[in-house]
Amino acid sequence: MTSVQDFQSLIASRNSTRDFLSDEIPDEVLQEILQDGVNAPSWSNTRPFLVAVAKGDQRDRISNALVSRLRENKEVKGMGQNPDFTHEVPYPDGLIDRSRKVGAGIYSTLGIDRSDSEARFKFMERNYEFFGAPVALFFFTHKGLDHFGTLDLGLYMQTLMLSAKARGIGTCSQGYLGNYPDIIKDEFEVPEEYALVCGMSVGYPSDHPINSWRAERLPIEELTAPSKREPSPEGGFRGD
Ligand SMILES: Cc1cc2nc3c(=O)[nH]c(=O)nc-3n(C[C@H](O)[C@H](O)[C@H](O)COP(=O)(O)O)c2cc1C
Numbered sequence: 001m002t003s004v005q006d007f008q009s010l011i012a013s014r015n016s017t018r019d020f021l022s023d024e025i026p027d028e029v030l031q032e033i034l035q036d037g038v039n040a041p042s043w044s045n046t047r048p049f050l051v052a053v054a055k056g057d058q059r060d061r062i063s064n065a066l067v068s069r070l071r072e073n074k075e076v077k078g079m080g081q082n083p084d085f086t087h088e089v090p091y092p093d094g095l096i097d098r099s100r101k102v103g104a105g106i107y108s109t110l111g112i113d114r115s116d117s118e119a120r121f122k123f124m125e126r127n128y129e130f131f132g133a134p135v136a137l138f139f140f141t142h143k144g145l146d147h148f149g150t151l152d153l154g155l156y157m158q159t160l161m162l163s164a165k166a167r168g169i170g171t172c173s174q175g176y177l178g179n180y181p182d183i184i185k186d187e188f189e190v191p192e193e194y195a196l197v198c199g200m201s202v203g204y205p206s207d208h209p210i211n212s213w214r215a216e217r218l219p220i221e222e223l224t225a226p227s228k229r230e231p232s233p234e235g236g237f238r239g240d
Contacts, residue, residue, distance in 0.1 A: 014161055015215065017170025018106070018126070019208035020133035020201065024055075029167060030135060030202070037160030040152070048142035048149040049156060049197075052188040055135045062136065065183045066128035074121065081179040084195035085150075102215055109213040127176040133203035138177060138184050140194040150197055157200065170205035174198055 034051065042048075054062050073080030091099045104114075112119040130136045139157065141149030161171045177184075177199025184196055205211045 010162060010166055014165045014171075015211075016172040017133075017201070017203070017205045018131045018172055018210045019206045020131050020170065020203035021206050022132060022134060023204050024134050025169060025203060029169075030055075033160050033163045033167065033169070033202075036163035037156045040155035040159040042152045042155070043145060043148040046142075046145065047152065047156075048145040049153040050140045050190065050194055051156075052138040052140070052184065052190070053135065054138065054187065058187060059130070059134065059136050062183060062187055063129050066177075066180060067125050069180050069183065070125060070128055079124075079179070082181065083178045084181050085178065085197060098216075098218075105213055105215065106210065109210050124176070127174055130201040130203075131172060132206070133170075133172075133201035135202040136177065137200040137202060138188070139197050139199065140190055141197055143193050143195050153197055161200075164202060168204065169202060170211070172201045174200060 030053070034053070038047070070079060090096055107114060107120070107123075110119075110123065112123065114120075126132075139153050141153050143149070145152070157173060161173070164171050175198050178196050181196040184190075184199075190196075
């Protein structure tokens with residue numbers, strides 16, 4: 001049985017890897033990681049998601065197509081992105097500041113000035129180069145299960161990321177990899193009722209400083225909805 005301390009250090013040590021060695025992941029190790037993910041819970045055990053695995057020539061072809069598409073759309077509003085799922089950009093009030101902190105942390109670690117649009121564009125390209133990782137995963141969910149599909153997928157993703165981490169393998173979940181679904185669907189058999197959510201780069205982390213940068217961990221109090229039913233100093237309950 002894993003000790004609490006071992007488990008805590010595993011989950012605390014997982015972070016997004018944004019620079020990878022080109023070393024291949026042995027097929028059987030990759031298969032184990034993908035299978036470990038299936039230990040996650042799922043709505044009525046439906047597992048309403050699919051994962052597509054790109055490595056070798058297929059990985060390179062997809063990466064080249066994504067980078068070319070980005071370059072073609074450099075001057076186009078929204079970079080010609082046409083994701084299956086859209087979200088509010090910039091992020092909604094209350095969340096935008098957290099996102100900015102991540103951007104600032106990454107750019108300052110990479111020595112990129114916020115006003116340097118060329119360097120920022122290059123970082124975008126690095127997303128589509130899978131940060132050098134030998135494996136790219138793409139995740140789809142069944143549209144029929146709506147948000148429960150994406151919820152189940154998230155649980156699967158985190159479980160496989162921890163399994164990878166336990167083997168010294170790094171991961172980076174990437175919304176970027178959901179931006180041009182036609183390129184991905186051209187490479188894999190994806191039933192019509194499945195939509196692309198995002199992707200993930202997987203490989204062995206390099207010793208680049210970006211991999212040592214740590215995103216803030218918010219205190220749980222900040223993420224806890226206050227009870228309306230706590231006794232108030234005046235008597236009665238707050239919210240009554
Ligand atoms: C759904 C999702 C999409 C993400 N998209 C990207 C992305 O496109 N590019 C990137 O560099 N990081 C991406 N990330 C990584 C987040 O920035 C990262 O998880 C967050 O800042 C917390 O840092 P940590 O993973 O190192 O703990 C994504 C993470 C998630 C869960």
